[in-house]
Amino acid sequence: MSKLAILGGEPVRTEPFPKWPIWNEAEIEAVTAVVKSGKWGSLHGDKTKHFEQKFAAAHDAQFGIAIGSGTAALRIALYAAGVGYDDEVIVPAYTFIASASAIIEANAIPIFVDIDPETYNIDPEKIEAAITPKTRAIMPVHFAGRPAEMDRILEIAQKHQLVIIEDAAQAWGSAWNGRKVGAIGTAGCFSFQSSKNVTAGEGGIILTNDPKVAKMARSHYNCGRSEDGMWYEHFYFGTNLRMTEFQSAILDVQFDRYPELLERRQKNAQYLTERLQAIEGVGVLKNDPRVTSNSVHLYIWRYQQEAFQNIPKSKFLEIMRREGIQISAGYSMPVYKQPVFQNSTFGPAGRYIDLGIDYSKLEFPESDKACEDEGIWFNQNQFLGTEKDMDDIVTAIKKVQDNAYLV
Ligand SMILES: Cc1ncc(COP(=O)(O)O)c(C=O)c1O
Helix, strand or coil, X not given: CCCCHHHCCCCCCCCCCCCCCCCCHHHHHHHHHHHHHCCCECCCCCHHHHHHHHHHHHCCCCEEEEECCHHHHHHHHHHHCCCCCCCEEEEECCCCHHHHHHHHXXXXXXXXXXXXXXXXXXCHHHCHHHCCCCEEEECCECHHHCCCCHHHHHHHHHXXXXXEEEECCCCCCCEECCEECCCCCCEEEEECECCCCCCCECCEEEEECCHHHHHHHHHHHECCCCCCCCCCCCCCCCCECCCEHHHHHHXXXXXXXXXXXXXXXXXXXXXXHHHHCCCCCEEECCCCCCEEECCCCEEEEEECHHHHCCCCHHHHHHHHHHCCCCCECCCCCCHHHCHHHHCCCCCHHHXXXXXXXXXHHCCCHHHHHHHXXXXXXXXXXXXXXXXXXXXXXXXXXXXXXXXXXHC
16 A cells, blocks of 8 residues: 655655646637737727627527626526616526626625535525525536536516526536526636636626627627617616636637547546545545536536544545646635625625625535535546546545544
8 A cells, every 4th residue: 555645655646637727829820810800909909709609609509699608698598687776586506606796786686505515506496495585596507517406496587487597607608407607697707817718818798689788798798789789879887897808819729629628528537536436535526427527627527524533625635636636615705704805895895784684694514514624626627538547546545534533
């Protein structure tokens, strides 16, 4: 039995996992062409229009509206779908801050719901208890690329006449029962920020099949203009969150490369799952046959410390890193526990604003457990290599388990 690297032994691995982003001459040529064209903004060039159509078509959506970031896309989608002042929006407690902060930016109120520990997505059976007469929308997050339980969410939304804004920031090409996420609900939002599987450094897009939502979103990111109005004619309240042609040119190339990378990530993730299933104390997430495509932005599993001599998660991560494995604790706290929510510092210059909810009194045990004790992430770049990379992960976990009594 080999000695743990943290105790002076040889690490399982010394070479890094594949780098991200992946790029080649195609990105350079695409950006260079935009520079040379002199059409750098999306009002003048055609790259953004082209990418919007391509991305929407690939997700079986009628409209794609490119936006400066995923966060802004969520806020604009809420606005365009008519969600605003004092409306309540249901959102999972375990997600990136942007899902909830976009709701506040839209002058609405985030209502948190706990996650299902089997999926790390919003627990659909806890949604109805959170609905009040003020509820206007549900924002399921397809966390890590795993689609949320859309059958049940659609049913609840229909019953209570709610809008659905899908946070698909991590879910390019993910599908629920054969339906691509993003336009299953009223609208869906994706991110193209640096860590994302399709990236231009920053960027986002809204997908929808509703022409009214598309029209309002287009107006809002373009200073409240109308497509058939004059340049200095502003019909609605708006802002400027237009995407640049540089971003769209890179995204176009990245998205062409996407199917091959998606397949590689899925293949490696499946292989890893098969191997991890056999290890006691490694909780792989539910294999729901209705998840027909998962982008594998993150690979999440549940660490059960009893099977590792009760080594706490933080120590386990440190030992794994010393074995040469890239590994992440995920969020250090659920969104409702973030200082901004605990202190309700939603106002200008950090001022307290009472949204009518004392977030410091809430409790979501599954989200807490996911952050504190159980949730462990591998990142998408780790799935771009070979089966050997997956084997190294498994070898390291087993090595830690076998040697845990020595730590
Ligand atoms: C779940 C989730 N929602 C929203 C966002 C916001 O996207 P962006 O970083 O492009 O603003 C992200 C990205 O970090 C995310 O992971």
